Amino acid sequence: MESFELHAPDSAALADAARHWRAAYVHIPFCARRCPYCDFAVVTPDEQVGPHRRYVDALVSEIGMEPHWQPLDALFIGGGTPSQLEPDQLALVIAALAERFGFAAHHEVTMEANPEDWDAETADGFLAAGVNRVSFGVQSFDATVLASLGRLHNAEQAVDAVHVAKAAGFDSVNIDLIYGAVGETVASWRATVERGLATEPDHVSMYSLTVEPGTALSRAVGAGAPAPDEDDLADKYELGSEMMDRAGLVRYEVSNFARPGATVRYNMTAWAQGEYLAFGLGAHGHREQVRRRNVRRLSAYLDMVESGNRPQAGADRIGGWSREVERVFLGIRRAAGVEAGSAGAQLLAGADGQRLVGAGILSDDWGRLRVLRPLLTDEVSRAVLSLSP
Amino acid sequence: MTDQARIRNFSIIAHIDHGKSTLADRLLELTGAVTQREMRSQLLDSMDIERERGITIKAQAVRLMHEHKGVVHALNLIDTPGHVDFSYEVSRSLASCEGAVLLVDASQGIEAQTLANAYLAVENGLEIIPVINKIDLPAADPDKVAQEITGILGGSVDEVIRVSAKTGEGIDLLLDAIVERLPAPEGLEHGPLRALVFDSYYDTYRGVVSYLRVIDGHLDKGDQVHFMATKLDEGADEVGYLTPAVEPVPRLSTGEVGYLITGVKDIDLIRVGDTVTSSADGAVDALPGYQEPKPMVYSGLFPTDGDDFERLRDALDKLRLNDASLVFQPESSRALGFGFRCGFLGLLHMEIVRERLEREYDLDLVATAPSVEYRAIVQGGEEVTVRSPQDLPDPGQTVRIEEPYVKVMIITPSEYVGTVMELVQSKRGEMGEMTYLTPERVELHYRLPLSEIVFDFFDQLKSRTKGYASMDYEPDNYRASNLVKVDILLNGLSVDAFSSIVHRDRSYGYGKAMVSRLRELIPRQLFDVPIQAAVGGRIISRETVKAKRKDVIAKCYGGDISRKRKLLEKQKAGKRRMKMVGQVEVPQEAFVAALRIDE
Known part of the structure; x- marks a missing residue:
């Protein structure tokens, strides 16, 4: 892979090149507890089937079942909480991928980690295992907000984790922040962003608290607890974006900000409709025009893999017009926008497109579509998805 | 034919849930009109909606043969609709009878509609047999109810018959009382034919079937008959009894109740309350009491999907085959597109029609606020x-x-x-x-x-x-x-579906309530949407739906793509169910919910 160090995070050339990268995702489902807003495939200690090592072995087996491919440009180890594994356990997985597919030069290996799991020793261990980028689930620096989000760390642990990672020599450090929790004021959010930026991260993901169906948060809201408020979320997004900008972090996707050279290649691949392999519980992959997903139940996953079967729950072929529409729907989330192509041209020619352009939400620069008001991106997405050939 | 002396024609007057249908079932069973095996609970209520709501929409009739002291009598039970919307139909059913069974729940006492119908029966010269039902229930207080009834209608407490339609207790006493206490018909056997149409329905194969009571003369199969109100002449293709199965006979004689089939296909030509006579040498005077069907309440019915307009028209046409009181004409609304302004006998009638359209014809409808005729x-x-x-x-x-x-x-x-x-x-x-x-x-x-x-x-x-x-x-x-029209303006455009005629003293309250209700119901759009209430061009209330600020999925990574796409497609489908009013997207529910406004 060529180096894109010189490109700005929101560069169109960078965004489009990502379509040809090769990526992989590995899911580590283990969490000390389930956060009330989380709808990922997560396994808490009381749901555990066998030791972590059994799951790691299954991952290695599953990797062996994937047809050969080209060397990987990016690997993302997400969760759950990957830092619940021992560094040498994660090393086994990375080694299996290296053996099966190889890694390209300048490859990126990201792992997600919780601040409370992190110290100098683990940092060195994961670095030695082959991880070169770490993403911390910081979420907030406000104790009240952290409690309401069900997080187990405190603000000091988050700051320490970032410093330790930087000192250990990770190429890039990300912090995740969540705005809109119950009890979070605008002042508290501002303080969170300030403290987050003060750790000098290379990358920040800034998410609005979302009520996902089937979560504890969704049940609470259903029972009358306050739901996140649209105006409050919009205020906080705008404030956060402005502060990122002043700190030199460039928005390159709806919720993602990076210093030049620090964009996440794995995610860039997905938004460019590129291909990525997927291993582990509930993981989703995209290869040869097929989107496939793994089972979400740990016992089923282990049984299937251990009996020599791929743990697949379902697959959809995305081809033809559906693929073209998907390309625009994904690409439009990026600040770099997306080539209009046939779907974009049709959008612009229709009433929906005209309305969006007229309202200053969508722009067309010489055949490249861009969303000018990222907070209203889904207006564009829905218009794209309702196009027919 | 049956001698008039051995005929008794009667109705059952009862409030909803006081057990009329159960009593009818028991009468049918005890007189052998239906065997136990054929017995389906509440036989007389044939429409699904009737059975679900426990009400009788269309009157029906059944001929029961009952032996009393060695003599077989024909007892014609003429069912009556049990709701205030159908009071004209009730009056025609009562006019076909000499007597009425006033059925009252032993625990509830007499209710307003029952009493209104009982007064109507008395005014029509009907003999009343008061009956207290559900005496088997623990909460029954038949003595108190008997006193209440006799206090209102006179008579002695001993004349009140106590039954349990559920267990059958006392039903034999009631059958005896019907024969003994109700007068036999006294029509002119040799006079010109006069028969009262008290109900009719449309049968796909037979055309319109009329239910009638022969007052004077007789009606023979093959006669040429004349409908006096609609001035229609037709041949009597078939006449017969309802037992409750149809039983063709050569003649319906004086005092009898039965059906007539003429081959007429248009229910509008055969109206409840009309008099049937002979085409040749017929009666000069029609029976009294006929009225043209007169809607009391009007409402606009619009298909949610504009493409369903023709289907709605077909469905209304079909419903009207059986319901001459339903009137409709095409109407166009700026907000709702093409639909029909429909006239109904009352709110229940309106609800039943709407429900049948949605249920039997699978239509998705928006109904505008009911209006009376000003x-x-x-x-x-x-x-x-x-x-x-x-x-x-x-x-x-x-x-x-x-x-x-x-x-x-x-x-x-x-x-x-x-x-x-x-x-x-x-x-x-x-x-x-x-x-x-x-x-x-x-x-x-x-x-x-x-x-x-x-x-x-x-x-x-x-x-x-x-x-x-x-x-x-x-x-x-x-x-x-002092009535005024309150207009509701959305983004400056008056929305006809929301405007209403109200008393001036109420206009401010109505406008304010409607505007704040709509503010809750209309989702945020890409621009500020003012909602205003106006009387004669003067704004009396205003609120604003602020422009949408945030409409974006926070995370859309590799593992989310399929799911987020489905979510957005679902949202899109929801948007398609919105009506565009000018530039504003209004959800269907807003029309329904806003019109259900309660000040």
């Missing part, structure tokens, strides 16, 4: 009929507007008299007589604008009296009222 007198004295706020002439040209009033009778336990008075006063009611039926039960009379009771008056009456009060109403006169 009259606007314009300069020059011309009278304009107003069935929709859009029909109102320009205020500058209007001399006055009149609205229909109704006479309302309410029966309530005396402890709720104050509550009822409060409710009626809030609806511009004028109090009339008040009579204590018993120390615990009061009969109240009011005059009220019809428009005030068509919305939710009945529901409110029920809820404020814990369900104990009952009501009945009949049309009164038209009166001049």
Whole structure:
């Protein structure tokens, strides 16, 4: 892979090149507890089937079942909480991928980690295992907000984790922040962003608290607890974006900000409709025009893999017009926008497109579509998805 | 044929849930009209909606053969609809009878509609047999109810028959009483034919089937007959009894009840209350009491999906085959597109029609607020009929507007008299007589604008009296009222579906309530949407739906793509169910919910 160090995070050339990268995702489902807003495939200690090592072995087996491919440009180890594994356990997985597919030069290996799991020793261990980028689930620096989000760390642990990672020599450090929790004021959010930026991260993901169906948060809201408020979320997004900008972090996707050279290649691949392999519980992959997903139940996953079967729950072929529409729907989330192509041209020619352009939400620069008001991106997405050939 | 002396024609007058259908079932069973095996509970209520709601929509008839002291009698039970919307149909059923069984629940006592119908029966010269039902229930207090009935209608407590339609107890006594206490018909056997049509229905194969009672003369198969109101001449292809299965006979003779098939396909030509006579040497005078069907309430029905307009028209045409009281004409609304302005006998009739359209014809409908028929007198004295706020002439040209009033009778336990008075006063009611039926039960009379009771008056009456009060109403006169049209403007455009005619004193409250309701119901758009209420161009209330600020999925990574795409597609499908009003997207629910407004 060529180096894109010189490109700005929101560069169109960078965004489009990502379509040809090769990526992989590995899911580590283990969490000390389930956060009330989380709808990922997560396994808490009381749901555990066998030791972590059994799951790691299954991952290695599953990797062996994937047809050969080209060397990987990016690997993302997400969760759950990957830092619940021992560094040498994660090393086994990375080694299996290296053996099966190889890694390209300048490859990126990201792992997600919780601040409370992190110290100098683990940092060195994961670095030695082959991880070169770490993403911390910081979420907030406000104790009240952290409690309401069900997080187990405190603000000091988050700051320490970032410093330790930087000192250990990770190429890039990300912090995740969540705005809109119950009890979070605008002042508290501002303080969170300030403290987050003060750790000098290379990358920040800034998410609005979302009520996902089937979560504890969704049940609470259903029972009358306050739901996140649209105006409050919009205020906080705008404030956060402005502060990122002043700190030199460039928005390159709806919720993602990076210093030049620090964009996440794995995610860039997905938004460019590129291909990525997927291993582990509930993981989703995209290869040869097929989107496939793994089972979400740990016992089923282990049984299937251990009996020599791929743990697949379902697959959809995305081809033809559906693929073209998907390309625009994904690409439009990026600040770099997306080539209009046939779907974009049709959008612009229709009433929906005209309305969006007229309202200053969508722009067309010489055949490249861009969303000018990222907070209203889904207006564009829905218009794209309702196009027919 | 049956000798008149051995015929008894009767109806059962009862309130909803007082057990009329169960009693009918038991009578059918005991007289052998149906065997136990054929017995399907509540045989007379054949429509699904009737059975679900426990009400009888269309009258039906059945001939029961009962042996009394060695003589076989023909007892014709003529069923009556049990709701105030169908009072004309009830009156025609009663006019076909010499007697009525007044059925009252042993624990509930007599209710307003039952009493109104009982008065109607007495006025028609019918002999009444009071019957107390459900005496098997623990809460039954038949002595008290018997006293209440005799207190109102006279007679002795001993004449009140006590039954349990459920267990069959006392039904034999009732059958004897029907023969012994009800008079036989006394028609002119040799006079010209006069038969009263008390119901009709459309059969796909046979055309319109009329139910009738022969008052004078006789009706033979093959006769040439004349329908006096519609001036229609047809051949009597078939006549017969309903047992309850159809049983063709050569002749229906004086005093008998049966059916007539003529080959007429259009139900409009055979009307309830019409008189059938012979085409040659027929009767000169029709039987009294005929009325043209007259809608009381109007509402616009619009298909949610504009493409369903033709399907809606077909469905209305089909419903009308069986329901001559349903009237409709095409209407176009800026907000709702093409639909029909429909006239109904009342709110229940309206609900039943809507439900049948949605259920039997699989249509998704938006109904506009029900409106009564106003009259606007314009300069020059011309009278304009107003069935929709859009029909109102320009205020500058209007001399006055009149609205229909109704006479309302309410029966309530005396402890709720104050509550009822409060409710009626809030609806511009004028109090009339008040009579204590018993120390615990009061009969109240009011005059009220019809428009005030068509919305939710009945529901409110029920809820404020814990369900104990009952009501009945009949049309009164038209009166001049200070009425104004309240327009609702969305983003500056008047939305016809939301405009309404209300009393001036109510206009501010109505406008304010409607505007704040709509503010909750209309989702945020890409721009600020002002919602205003206006009377004659003057804004009386205003709120704004602020422009949408955030509409984006926070995370869309490799593992989310399929799911997020489905979510967005689902949202998109939801948007397609919105109606565009100018530039504003209004969800269907907004129309329904906003019109269910309760000040």
